[in-house]
Amino acid sequence: NAGVMQNPRHLVRRRGQEARLRCSPMKGHSHVYWYRQLPEEGLKFMVYLQKENIIDESGMPKERFSAEFPKEGPSILRIQQVVRGDSAAYFCASSSLSGTGNTEAFFGQGTRLTVV
Amino acid sequence: GQNIDQPTEMTATEGAIVQINCTYQTSGFNGLFWYQQHAGEAPTFLSYNVLDGLEEKGRFSSFLSRSKGYSYLLLKELQMKDSASYLCAVKPGNTPLVFGKGTRLSVIA
Numbered sequence: 743n744a745g746v747m748q749n750p751r752h753l754v755r756r757r758g759q760e761a762r763l764r765c766s767p768m769k770g771h772s773h774v775y776w777y778r779q780l781p782e783e784g785l786k787f788m789v790y791l792q793k794e795n796i797i798d799e800s801g802m803p804k805e806r807f808s809a810e811f812p813k814e815g816p817s818i819l820r821i822q823q824v825v826r827g828d829s830a831a832y833f834c835a836s837s838s839l840s841g842t843g844n845t846e847a848f849f850g851q852g853t854r855l856t857v858v
Numbered sequence: 859g860q861n862i863d864q865p866t867e868m869t870a871t872e873g874a875i876v877q878i879n880c881t882y883q884t885s886g887f888n889g890l891f892w893y894q895q896h897a898g899e900a901p902t903f904l905s906y907n908v909l910d911g912l913e914e915k916g917r918f919s920s921f922l923s924r925s926k927g928y929s930y931l932l933l934k935e936l937q938m939k940d941s942a943s944y945l946c947a948v949k950p951g952n953t954p955l956v957f958g959k960g961t962r963l964s965v966i967a
Contacts, residue, residue: 775955852899
């Protein structure tokens with residue numbers, strides 16, 4: 743999992759500010775998945791992206807949250823007008839292929855967002 | 859819907875064997891994963907099962923029964939560093955992983 747890079751590792755935002763979380767997938771991987779983890783909870787799927795496309799955003803709140811994975815550069819998870827309930831650890835995972843096999847094994851170290 | 863159940867907490871003694879169970883009901887099945895997660899860190903991949911049976915990898919083994927919707931992770935010769943959360947996750951189809959809430963394992967001397 744050392745190959746998936748997330749930054750920042752820790753992010754503190756005041757209520758109403760914007761949070762931008764970055765994820766650089768492992769080299770050669772073109773599929774990115776974002777998950778959110780609340781304390782004492784499991785990982786909850788948010789959004790699945792390929793380069794320049796959102797494949798599945800069924801786990802992402804309809805308002806304030808957006809994600810992108812441009813042709814060049816990292817994937818970005820953006821949270822506008824943050825609220826205290828957004829405080830969580832956000833993990834990114836990457837894979838080279840989707841659909842079959844052992845393809846989603848690698849997670850980044852996560853970004854811990856604290857909203858004050 | 860998707861549902862994955864595993865015990866919330868378990869305690870075991872250093873040097874012993876522990877089995878962590880996971881049951882699942884999902885709309886499809888394309889593999890079951892086990893991850894280890896230490897507090898404040900990223901999940902790290904432990905095992906992957908897609909066919910019935912036992913997969914062994916050093917001190918860790920994982921078992922799958924697709925007909926029963928059941929898996930377990932077996933940890934042998936427990937060490938203090940094995941104290942962590944163990945996450946069971948299912949890939950329902952050509953879709954992202956669905957995770958259980960995790961089992962927090964405490965290894966005591």
